[in-house]
Amino acid sequence: MKKELNLTTTLLFFIGMMGIIFYSMIFLKVEPHIPLFSCLLLVVLLARFSGFEWAVLEKGIINGIAIGIKPILILSLVGMLIGIWMMSGTVPTLLYYGFQVISPEWYTLSALFIAIIVSTFTGSSFTTIGTVGVALMGIGIGLGVHPGLAAGAVICGACFGDKMSPLSDTTNFAPGIAEVDLFLHIRHMLWTTLPSLLVTILIFVLLGQHFESTQNLQDIDYAKNILQTSFNISLFTLLSPLLVVFLAMRRFPTIPTLIFGLFSGIVTAFIMQNNIILTDIFNVLQHGFVLESGNSLVDGIVSRGGLQSMMWSISLIMIALGLGGVIREIGLIDVLIKGLTAKLQKRGHLISLTAFSSIGVNLLTGEQYLSILLPGQTFKPFFEKQQLHLKNLSRTLEDAGTLVNPLIPWGVSGAFFASTLGIAVIDYLPYVFFLYLSPIMTILLGYLGIGVPNASTKQ
Numbered sequence: 001m002k003k004e005l006n007l008t009t010t011l012l013f014f015i016g017m018m019g020i021i022f023y024s025m026i027f028l029k030v031e032p033h034i035p036l037f038s039c040l041l042l043v044v045l046l047a048r049f050s051g052f053e054w055a056v057l058e059k060g061i062i063n064g065i066a067i068g069i070k071p072i073l074i075l076s077l078v079g080m081l082i083g084i085w086m087m088s089g090t091v092p093t094l095l096y097y098g099f100q101v102i103s104p105e106w107y108t109l110s111a112l113f114i115a116i117i118v119s120t121f122t123g124s125s126f127t128t129i130g131t132v133g134v135a136l137m138g139i140g141i142g143l144g145v146h147p148g149l150a151a152g153a154v155i156c157g158a159c160f161g162d163k164m165s166p167l168s169d170t171t172n173f174a175p176g177i178a179e180v181d182l183f184l185h186i187r188h189m190l191w192t193t194l195p196s197l198l199v200t201i202l203i204f205v206l207l208g209q210h211f212e213s214t215q216n217l218q219d220i221d222y223a224k225n226i227l228q229t230s231f232n233i234s235l236f237t238l239l240s241p242l243l244v245v246f247l248a249m250r251r252f253p254t255i256p257t258l259i260f261g262l263f264s265g266i267v268t269a270f271i272m273q274n275n276i277i278l279t280d281i282f283n284v285l286q287h288g289f290v291l292e293s294g295n296s297l298v299d300g301i302v303s304r305g306g307l308q309s310m311m312w313s314i315s316l317i318m319i320a321l322g323l324g325g326v327i328r329e330i331g332l333i334d335v336l337i338k339g340l341t342a343k344l345q346k347r348g349h350l351i352s353l354t355a356f357s358s359i360g361v362n363l364l365t366g367e368q369y370l371s372i373l374l375p376g377q378t379f380k381p382f383f384e385k386q387q388l389h390l391k392n393l394s395r396t397l398e399d400a401g402t403l404v405n406p407l408i409p410w411g412v413s414g415a416f417f418a419s420t421l422g423i424a425v426i427d428y429l430p431y432v433f434f435l436y437l438s439p440i441m442t443i444l445l446g447y448l449g450i451g452v453p454n455a456s457t458k459q
Helices: 007-027 033-049 054-067 069-088 090-101 104-122 125-142 147-164 169-178 182-209 217-230 235-249 254-272 278-287 296-302 307-329 332-338 347-365 368-385 390-402 412-421 425-431 433-448
Strands: none
Touching: 007 033, 007 332, 007 347, 033 054, 033 307, 054 069, 054 307, 069 090, 069 125, 069 235, 069 254, 069 278, 069 307, 069 412, 090 125, 090 217, 090 235, 090 296, 104 125, 104 147, 104 182, 104 235, 125 147, 125 235, 125 254, 125 296, 125 412, 147 169, 147 182, 147 390, 147 412, 147 425, 147 433, 169 182, 169 368, 169 390, 182 390, 182 433, 217 296, 235 254, 278 307, 307 332, 307 347, 307 368, 307 412, 332 347, 332 368, 347 368, 347 390, 347 433, 368 390, 390 433, 412 425
């Protein structure tokens, strides 16, 4: 016989799980995999104690992991794509010209705006990070920019398009859940997006003006010479990433787009680089590209990619989604969210609780779409009851759902960004200002009543 899970038990369990994860990662300094797996075992024990059959729990785990099949395939393809683009000279060409045109002082601002442009036109932070993001990260490291700061600028720009582009999945998903017109939703997000972006730009400008490069001009010139001698530097090598961006702009499905990018990159490698045989291609696809020029800076930037480079993130995503699946199956999230709805007497409380619920679902499941879906379905009647326009709901879901996932090491976006850019989430965490500011702005405006229209307000 099943026992009903109450709010107190659920809250204590949630706090306990977060305690295990953060204590293990911060104080024990271990990887998040085993702490998350320990939480999965604890949830299973709680569920069995509450009367749930193993078949039900197994179904939850499998369904949870099934949600992540597409991101896992994308991760695998991006890993192989990075290796091939290194081998073909695509990324080295971008690095070579990037070292010439981007100054260290203006790197963060340049990276931010380049990523904003690409992500807005493609509607995908994954595509942006996997293409120009890798090159921008390499340029930043080559210029002596702190890796966390370089990644922060790229991620802020990539996530801007994920939030604001009409081509983005989440930009369409959030208003779909709230039953709001897409472009009405996008216009309404400007209330939180523009202030957050302007403050982010200001911070990056200030950081750039006080920037002291760890590399001198001779190091950069030497790196450019190494790139020229190791690769055939040519604009022709950029056709593959341009094809990927073009297909993404035309709303071609992500996985076929990456496959086209992969095969065009292989063709480029055979045409542009010397002495490449089929065995080399297979080894790079599996293990990544390795350069042994003797220059640690260039070798460290270019020796990247391969399917194996993504296995750390793929295993983490599978554990996190399995945990999220069983949590959802036993109704833990429903108890947690619905148990807090008694506090929804005021507009500010409603918006802040919706935001924190999205953040909580992100923490519990690591899944961006669930952090929009579950709070959206739960709180929609309360927005209607308080006669608040539902575009306030869709905006809150984007600010606290879409943009928070990259801040979580076991989140699908967080794991993808970390593996692709070659930096731990905790290292870029202090520099992703846009991702912090947006949920703060949505909560602040909720309490101030600014940009929070009623349902009767003319659109």
